[in-house]
Amino acid sequence: MKTETSAVNIDRSKGDFFYPEAHVRDAGAGLSERTVRYISDVKEDPDWVREFRLRGLKTFLEKPLPTHWASKDLEAIDFDKIRYYLSPGTEAKRSWDEVPDDIKRTFERLGIPEQERKFLAGVEAQFDSEAVYSNIKKAVGEQGVIFVGSTEGLKNYPEIFRKWFGKVIPIADNKFSALNSAVFSGGSFIYVPPGVKVKHPLQAYFRINAENFGQFERTLIIADEGSEVTYMEGCTAPKFNTPTLHSAVVELVALKGAKIQYITVQNWASNVFNLVTKRGLAQENAEVKWIDCNIGSRLTMKYPSVIMKGRKARGEVLSIALANDGQHQDTGAKMIHAADETTSNIISKSISIGKGRATYRGLVHVPKHLKHCKNNTECDALLINATSRTDTYPAITVRGTGNAVQHEASVSQVSAEQIFYMQQRGLSEAQAMSLSVNGFVNDLVRQFPMEYSVELKRLIELEMEGSVG
Amino acid sequence: MKELNIENLRIAVDGQEIVRGLTLRVPRGEVHALMGPNGSGKSTLAKVLAGHPDYHVTAGKVLMDGENLLELEPDERARRGLFMAFQYPSEIPGVTIANFLRAAMQSRLPEGEELEATDYYAKLYEKIELLGMDRSFTSRAVNEGFSGGEKKRTEILQLAMLEPKYAVLDETDSGLDIDALKTVAHGVNSLRGPDLGILLITHYQRLLNYIIPDHVHVMVAGRIVRSGRKELALELEERGYDWARDGAIEPAFR
DSSP, X not given: OOOHHHHHHHHHTTTOOOOOOOOSEEOOBSOSHHHHHHHHHHHTOOHHHHHHHHHHHHHHHHSOOSTTTSOGGGGGOOTTTOBOOEEOSOOOBSSGGGSOHHHHHHHHXXXXXXXXXXXXXXXXXXXXXXXXXXXXXXXXXXXXXXXXXHHHHHHHOHHHHHHHTTTSSOXXXXXXXXXXXXXXXXXXXEEEOTTOBOOSOEEEEEEXXXXXXXXXXXXXXXXXXXXXXXXXXXXXXXXXXXXXEEOOEEEEEEOTTXXXXXXXXXXXXXXXXXXXXXXXXXXXXXXXXXXXXXXXOSEEEEOOEEEEOSTTOEEEEEEEEEEOTTOEEEEEEEEEEOSTTOEEEEEEEEEEOTTOEEEEEEEEXXXXXXXXXXXXXXXXXXXXXXTOEEEEEEEEEEOSSSOEXXXXXXXXXXXXXXXXXXXHTTOOHHHHHHHHHHHHHHHHHTTSOHHHHHHHHHHHHHHHHHHOO | OOEXXXXXXXXXXXXXXXXXXXXXXXXXXXXXXXXXXTTSSHHHHHHHHHTOTTOEEEEEXXXXXXXXXXXXXXXXXXXXXXXXXXXXXXXXXXXBHHHHHHHHHHTTSOTTOOOOHXXXXXXXXXXXXXXXXXXXXXXXXXXTTOOHHHHHHHHHHHHHHHOOSEEXXXXXXXXXXXXXXXXXHHHHHHHOSTTOEEEEEEXXXXXXXXXXXXXXXXXXXXXXXXXXXXXXXHHHHHHOHHHHHHTOSSOOOO
8 A cells, every 4th residue: 555644644734734933932842840940930820830830740750651551652752852832922812813924824724713703602722832812702701601721711710720720630640641730831721600501612723833842731621500511622733753742631620510512633643642631520410521533643542531420420422533554542431430320421433544553441430339320331443454453441340239331342344345345336445445434433423513523524534535545 | 339248258266267268248228147057157257347356357358338347446347337236235334325325426426526415315215216115214324234135125226326337237136035026126127228238147047037138148167158038048947057058059167
């Protein structure tokens, strides 16, 4: 097959460009206390955040890489060569007109302002370390919804921010959550007041423009009692010759009866290490739903989680991973049941193409004292070529008598006969592959919001077009 | 030359010759039945015509309206007007019949041209009725969990939708009960006309009671040993394949 490179180039052409750097703030390469203090100084962090960062750094340095269970490829990250903070030194603008030209052009090429006009309630656009644009529709803002960057959030809304920040995902959760805690910058802070249902999605778009760079956004979403919000994130980066690191922490808090839906379409260039910690807390009768699609990156390690802490809380993870040549999608879900009558649902579909590798890791935990908890896990893998690889590591601990768990897993392969059959009807080999893959994910994609299912299908088609010689 | 012209075709599978110099002409507008016992090479011929990658043509040629078919990819052959109804059609999980056929028809349009959805569905429902099927059938995944009869009807539905110049029906009657056989035959008969040439591959004479062929060819051990009009099928039914082989114009090998 001719196509490793063309697969990547075709697919990510939309994001594969960059403008010369024009950063005023640059923490330099390598990570030390000085780096962390530099970031704190630039951001004028309050003392508690300075301390938080330093604790993060200490924990990060102490913890080993998790290579005893995870990919050895993590060793390819050279933490001394990465630049941990880069920004133009200006605050996020409320209007695209005020955004510097090159950056504005970047987001216009990615179609962000257009999407904002069409169907979004608010947009935040992050360029390297900082948000360059952040705006919420007037009507939504008037309902009391807060949608700002993390720096602005911790400064202007300390009473809400501090209460939850670092509580769902503690610094020491894992090596990369510790790293993020040390150098976090950008990401969103969202607060939805009680009873407010935000009709249209809020969107954040993360863009890496600089080489040898690490992006460490930090997002905290709090949905107060009975409120509802949908958040979508997208991301791209140009394909540089050296690896780029993206390590985010996302914490969701759904208070009593609230609903949060968090949608990701991850399409990083194929040399990005994407090591992200995402977890939601669901109080009584609340719902946290992760829709997580991983198409890009070199190595993704991400296991969105829900802690169901209140009675009748619900957690859901719907995920699709596509691993092409040179990619390892190590994804999954964690469902922690911590109250009676909580229910969780995991549906995971992965597609491995060429030498691509997809790994599913799932954790379902129901302790002995709980009653009437339910979990459903479905985990399906599709292999396109004989060289493709998939692994499943489910860890289910369910104790007690009144709880029900259901687990189904399947591995299937697109057969040569199936492709021949479709070709006999006039489809090219690539179209046939693409249709098979679409068929495989169809029932899941149907549950996604329209705009995202269309985008996702398009990405899958492009990926398949490039992968068949 | 509006015909499917197979000339002195030889096909090997894993180094073993299965089709040994087969010559056959199917002009548009005619139905030719190709009969033969198991292992005579009928299905191998069908697969080679469609372009299956596992079969190796060692000699001979196949022309479709004068164009060399063998140098085209399977999908190009299909788009230029060759259709094969499979003996064992593949399942395509998660892809509905409606979406699959839509993609197939879209692939026949020039780049940049979109299939008109309203026209498409009107045509689809018309053909669905022709085959005595329910509309809801088109929203089922292609061949997934289908009975033998449903699979064969789906093949004929695709034939009806794609309107090829030549259709090869490979053992379309196998595994069908009499009612399903009649429905399939009715579908094929309604598609007969001056623009379509049909090569009907079958083991049994039974199908030919319902689809009356213009010509019948008997294939034994990789080549055609007898050709005649429709009566040949009846004679064959009565006398068996040994008779056909023994009376061959040229010696045929077992």
